[in-house]
Structures are given as C-alpha cells and as structure tokens.
Amino acid sequence: MTSISTPLPPLTEASPSRVAERIAAAAGHPDAAVRERAALRTADATVSYAELWERVSKTAVELSALGVGDGDIVGLRLPSGPGVVAAMLACWHVGAAFLPMDAAAPDAYRDGLLSRSGARAVIDTDGPRTLAPGPAAAHPASDGRDDPTAYVIYTSGSTGTPKGVLVGQNALAEHSTGIARLLDLHDTDTVLQFAGLGFDVAQEEIWPTLAVGGTVAFLESADRALSPAELAHRVGALGVTVLQLPTAYWRLLCSQMQGADAADVSFAGVRTVVIGGEGAGTKDVHVHRDGPLGHSTLVNGYGPTETVVTCTAFVLRADEPVPATTGLPIGGPVGARRLHVLDADRRPVAPGTPGELWVGGSPLADGYLGDPERTAERFHPDPFATASHARMYRTGDLVLRHPAGAVEFLGRLDNQVKIRGYRIELEEVEGYLTGIDGVTAAAAVALDDGTGTGGRVLAAALSVRAGGATAERIREDLRGRLPAHLVPGLIRVHDTLPLNASGKIDRRAVAALLAEEYTHSTLEEAPAATPESPELSLLLAQIRTLLRAPDFGPDDDFLMAGGDSLVALRVSGALRERGWHLRPSDLLTADDARSAAERIERR
Known part of the structure; x- marks a missing residue:
C-alpha cells in the first residue's frame, strides 16, 4: 500500500483541529500523493481526498440553495458508503449539523426522528x-461554550421516546485525536466502517481515520451478517488494518473460528x-487468541453516546497476559477525559470499591436536543476540575x-440494558408495547440467550384484553x-402479569417467568408434518x-419470529458444522424458511 510522501502534521491533543479542516487540508495538499490518496x-x-472534497462542495452548494445554514439540522437517509460521508461534510461546510439514521429502520421511525429533531x-x-x-427543537444552553453542533444521535429514552444527543465540533475533534493516538492510526491504515449509521460508533470509524x-x-449495505469466511474475504480485499466490531458479533465470530472451521479464514x-x-x-x-484474529491487538472500548463514543479503553497486545479478572476491564480514559468513581453522595470511593462512573473532561456531548431538564439531570458541574464550565x-x-488504575464494568444501576451493542431503555420498549391496541400491561426484560457466550435477548411479557392481538401480530x-433492536425477540402473552406489594408489575418475577419459558421451549412440541427436504x-x-x-x-418468516443477524449467523x-452452507444474509432476506432452505448447499 502506497504511503503518503508528505503526510499531514500529526494530531496532538493540544491542537486538535476540526476534522473537516484536516480533510480539506488533505484535499488541497501541495503534494499530489496526499490529494490522490484513497479517502x-x-x-x-x-474516492481520493480531492474527489471527496469535490463531492462535498457540490452537495454544500445544493444545501445552501435550499437555505440550509448555521444551526440547522439535516437528516441523512442514505446507506453506508462514500455518499453519506460527503453529505456529512457538506452539512458542516454550510454550518449545519447532521442527523444520521439507520437505513434498515422503518420509514415511520425515521420520519419520527426527523420531526422530533426539527x-x-x-x-x-x-x-x-x-x-x-x-416543531422547534431548542438547543440546550451552552453555558458559554462556543462549540457548533457536529451531529445529533438518537438513543433510547426512559420516557418512552428517543432522546437526541448533541455532539459538538470541538468535542468530536478532541475525540478523534484521542482515538487516533489510542489506536496509533496512520495515513497507511484502512479502517472498516461496520456499524450502522444510526449507531454512534460509525462516527468513530470515519472521522479519526480521515483526520490522519x-x-x-x-x-x-447488506453485509451486516457475515460468516467468518465472508468477513475475512471482505476485509482482505479492502485492505483493512483496523477492525471495529460489536462485542456480541466478535464473540460469535471467534467461537465459530476454531479448529478446522478456521483453516481457510485469514485476517x-x-x-x-x-x-x-x-x-x-x-x-x-482466550477464544479470540485461539482463532485467526489472535495475532491482533485487542481494544475493549466503553462509552455512552453522551461521552462522544468511546471514553475509556483497555488495550491488550497479543503478547500480553490476559487479566486475572472475570470481566475484561474497560481500561482508562481516552484523550482528555477524566474518570470519577463516586458513591451515592458523589464522593470518590477507594480503589477496589464499587461505585458509579462519572465522566468528566471536554470531549462530552452538549446535552439533549430540546430537553434542558433531562440535560440537567445527566450533566453536572465537575467539582473535581479547576477549569470554568467543566462538566461531568x-x-x-x-x-x-x-x-493499578484500570476500571472494570459491573452492571447498570437502572433499567437500561445493552443488547447486541445497542443501548435500550426498557421503559421505552414497554411504551411501544402498551401503545398497541388491546395491550393492557407490558414488562420488558433482558435474558441470557442460553449460548454460554454472555449474549442477551430482549423479551417481553404482555397482558391483553380478551380477543386481543397475538404475540405474532x-x-x-x-x-x-x-x-x-427495539423489537423483543421473545414475546409472551399472559392473562395477568405478576405484581409486587405496591401493586406495580414485579419486573424480577416477570424476568424469572420469561427465563423459565425461554429455557423450557423445546422441540418436543414441534409440528409432526414431515418437511419436503433434508435441508428444510x-x-x-x-x-x-x-x-x-x-x-x-416452513412458511414462517425468520425475522417475524424474532430472528436477527446474530441468530442468523x-x-x-x-449448518456448517453438519456439512451444509447457508449465508446468514440468505436467511435474513428469504420470505420464509422454505425459500431459505432452497439456498442451502452441501459443502
């Protein structure tokens, strides 16, 4: 891979120029090797850096002609690819922020985000x-900070509606600097853009890479459910050197890349x-190190959207011993952040004592779009900092x-859960469920998926009026x-839901009930009809x-039955263990099981 003969000046935490300025500098660099390098x-x-900037300029002219300018928000309904990167930069070029949306999300959901964001x-x-x-969506008070918004990311909200997190240009630039240093990114690196655009990790895959x-x-666009061999082929063909994956997907890939199954897989x-x-x-x-990715440095990142993607990271080189802990540590702060582990009275706890994590430092989001009250609930003045307007x-x-300083994640203090990398407020899921005609009560929980890999599945128990909707409907x-990710994979309808002494739904009892039903669902109840083929x-x-x-x-839809990309994998x-081949994407796109079975081939 050709290296740039006159590289851009290195990024430093002391002077993290805004990302768009770095890309513009590359596009207009006096050295042709820089301008023509693949962005x-x-x-x-x-698409070279020069070509990228040409696309940016064209789209920016179109946005300006529509009257889009400073402080506006522009929604992006585009698939992952060069076009969306040019669109994001064009928004910044005219002073606007962008709202990225998952291309796979239903139109009604994306329409709701556009309306909610104004x-x-x-x-x-x-x-x-x-x-x-x-509707007007007033920005939260800036407290004197001069940081134009770079993007808005919507996350799950406990009030039953998504909440828009505002991330500023300076915060993004500082974070890009910190990630570039953490991952030792250079102009010769190629980073895979794997995450869905509605997930903030996509911003971390794009901007630190282009900044260097x-x-x-x-x-x-359809390649989000790849087998190990398929992913290895794509990664090799694209020349990827840095691979960022959701933990659940990485864990499943590693478990499938063992022994003979990994013989023809190379990363x-x-x-x-x-x-x-x-x-x-x-x-x-240990499973990771026994597979074809075992030679690589492993970075375990952690960070809510409000802390601008990854705020802590634990770096483990292939030649370093695995920590003697059960959970893999989430490490120390990335970039200019500060980590505070506090008790219920917001006093620091001693090392080795559990406490709540508060994150300080300048690379923080500005708050929630149009919601100053919720912003004040989660963002507070930082009493441990000397800088004015410091927050945590x-x-x-x-x-x-x-x-030794490394931080280990122990769990949540509320009803928020993480499933397949997505942050989900259980109350939001319950709000959608109770909004369905005929549903009288609902409780959502996260269950162990029973694979022994630490995976989780979103489940819900409902009570409905007589003659009401079925779980399938x-x-x-x-x-x-x-x-x-907001649709429960397991839905069970009951006459009533268990209540506690206060007359409220007993979430623990619901979780136990659903876990028992999930565990004891067996094939003994399977239909007696004989399928048409051994594949089916x-x-x-x-x-x-x-x-x-x-x-x-045979006539049922895999997705409608609660299937997703990880289950497809x-x-x-x-099937591969039994000598048959079926691409996960074939199962996800088939109309029913019979159609998917027709795509199965003997290995």
Whole structure:
C-alpha cells in the first residue's frame, strides 16, 4: 500500500483541529500523493481526498440553495458508503449539523426522528430536499461554550421516546485525536466502517481515520451478517488494518473460528480489533487468541453516546497476559477525559470499591436536543476540575477501579440494558408495547440467550384484553414501526402479569417467568408434518432451537419470529458444522424458511 510522501502534521491533543479542516487540508495538499490518496474505498471503487472534497462542495452548494445554514439540522437517509460521508461534510461546510439514521429502520421511525429533531432538510438517494416546518427543537444552553453542533444521535429514552444527543465540533475533534493516538492510526491504515449509521460508533470509524489521512472502507449495505469466511474475504480485499466490531458479533465470530472451521479464514492484515457495546469476559479473550484474529491487538472500548463514543479503553497486545479478572476491564480514559468513581453522595470511593462512573473532561456531548431538564439531570458541574464550565456526565454504570488504575464494568444501576451493542431503555420498549391496541400491561426484560457466550435477548411479557392481538401480530406491528433492536425477540402473552406489594408489575418475577419459558421451549412440541427436504428439516430444527420457537414452520418468516443477524449467523454456523452452507444474509432476506432452505448447499 502506497504511503503518503508528505503526510499531514500529526494530531496532538493540544491542537486538535476540526476534522473537516484536516480533510480539506488533505484535499488541497501541495503534494499530489496526499490529494490522490484513497479517502474512501468500496469493493468497486475508491474516492481520493480531492474527489471527496469535490463531492462535498457540490452537495454544500445544493444545501445552501435550499437555505440550509448555521444551526440547522439535516437528516441523512442514505446507506453506508462514500455518499453519506460527503453529505456529512457538506452539512458542516454550510454550518449545519447532521442527523444520521439507520437505513434498515422503518420509514415511520425515521420520519419520527426527523420531526422530533426539527430537521430543516433531508438528504436521501435523490439528493437534498427541504422538509415541512416541524416543531422547534431548542438547543440546550451552552453555558458559554462556543462549540457548533457536529451531529445529533438518537438513543433510547426512559420516557418512552428517543432522546437526541448533541455532539459538538470541538468535542468530536478532541475525540478523534484521542482515538487516533489510542489506536496509533496512520495515513497507511484502512479502517472498516461496520456499524450502522444510526449507531454512534460509525462516527468513530470515519472521522479519526480521515483526520490522519487514512482510508475508510465500506461493506455492501447488506453485509451486516457475515460468516467468518465472508468477513475475512471482505476485509482482505479492502485492505483493512483496523477492525471495529460489536462485542456480541466478535464473540460469535471467534467461537465459530476454531479448529478446522478456521483453516481457510485469514485476517492476516488486521493489526487491531476494537470491540465494544456490551461487556466482554476474559474467557472471550482466550477464544479470540485461539482463532485467526489472535495475532491482533485487542481494544475493549466503553462509552455512552453522551461521552462522544468511546471514553475509556483497555488495550491488550497479543503478547500480553490476559487479566486475572472475570470481566475484561474497560481500561482508562481516552484523550482528555477524566474518570470519577463516586458513591451515592458523589464522593470518590477507594480503589477496589464499587461505585458509579462519572465522566468528566471536554470531549462530552452538549446535552439533549430540546430537553434542558433531562440535560440537567445527566450533566453536572465537575467539582473535581479547576477549569470554568467543566462538566461531568453521570453514566448510571456501576464500576470498580482496580489498584493499578484500570476500571472494570459491573452492571447498570437502572433499567437500561445493552443488547447486541445497542443501548435500550426498557421503559421505552414497554411504551411501544402498551401503545398497541388491546395491550393492557407490558414488562420488558433482558435474558441470557442460553449460548454460554454472555449474549442477551430482549423479551417481553404482555397482558391483553380478551380477543386481543397475538404475540405474532404484536411483533408484526412493532417491526413495521421500530428498528430491529427495539423489537423483543421473545414475546409472551399472559392473562395477568405478576405484581409486587405496591401493586406495580414485579419486573424480577416477570424476568424469572420469561427465563423459565425461554429455557423450557423445546422441540418436543414441534409440528409432526414431515418437511419436503433434508435441508428444510435441518434448517427448521436449528431455527426452532435457537429461537425457542417449537412451532416454527416452513412458511414462517425468520425475522417475524424474532430472528436477527446474530441468530442468523448462529444458524449458519450450526449448518456448517453438519456439512451444509447457508449465508446468514440468505436467511435474513428469504420470505420464509422454505425459500431459505432452497439456498442451502452441501459443502
């Protein structure tokens, strides 16, 4: 891979220029090797820094012609790829912030985000267009800070509606500097853009890479459920050197890349693997080291959206011993952040004592869009800092600081959960469920998925009026309105839900009830009908087992039954062990199990 002969000046924490300025400098660099270096790469094409800036300028002119300018928000309804990066930069070019949305989310959900944010315009595959005036969404008070908003990311909210997190340009630039230093990024690196655009990790994959003059590589839009061999092929073809994956996906890949199954899988070009989104264990690291990624440096990251993606990280080189802890530590602060482990009275606790994690330092979000009250609840003045206007963010996470300084995540202090890397407020899920006609009560919980890998599944118990909706109809309703991660994989309808002494739903009793039903769902109840082929028979057996759905039949839809990309990957792996081949994406896109079975091939 050709190196830049005259690289950009190195990023330093003392002078982290805004990301767009760094990219513009590369696009207009006097050295042609810098200008023509690949900024963005797909399987079919590359876009140089100079070409990227040309696209940015064109889109910026179109936005300006629509009247988009300082302080506006522009929604992005684009798939992952070079086009969305150019659109993001064009928003900054005219002084606007962007609102990235998951391309796989239902239109109704994305329309709701556009309306809630008060977006002035939207960019889709047809280009920029203005939107009808929506509700005013006043920005939270800046407390004297001069930091224009870079982007708005919506996360799950405990009040039943998503909340928009505002991240400033300076905060993003500081974070990009910290990540570039943490991962030792250089202009010769290629980082894979893997996360969905509605997930803030996508910003971390893009901007630190471009800030150092590196290359961002993109998968095809449908390539979010890849088998180990498929991912290795894509990564090798794109020249990826840094791979960032959700912990759940990484854990499953590593478990499938053992022994003979890993013989034809190579990640030789990958030097660093970054994981995050939920807790990892040290036993996962041993599995990682026994597979084709074992030569790489492993980085375990942690960070709520409000702390601008990854705020702490634990770096473990391949030649270093695995920590003698059960949970893999989340490490120390990234960049200019400060970590405070405090008790209920907000006093520091001694090392080795559990406490709540508060994150200080300048790379913090500004607050919640149009919600100063909630902003004041989570962002507080930092009494441990000397700088004026210093703030800290209350994470709600229980942690323990080891004597050597590394922090270990222990769990949540409220009803927020992490599933497949997504932060989910259980109250929000319950709000969607009780909003369905006929549903009288609902309780959502997170259950162990029974695989022994630490994975979790979102589950819900409901009570409905006589003659009300079935679990299948409820799931169908939700899938038409919500992103997949907010739709419970397990839905059970009961006459009544258990209550505690105060007359409220007993969440622990509900969790125990659902866990028992989930555990004891067996194939003994499976339909007696004989499938048409051995492929279909084997596929149905695996789906019934993994979804705990004994009545799943040939004409049923995998997604409507609660399936997702990780379950599809597990089905694919189980078939591969038995000598059959089915791409996870084939299962996800098939209309029913019978159609998916027709795509199965003998290895």
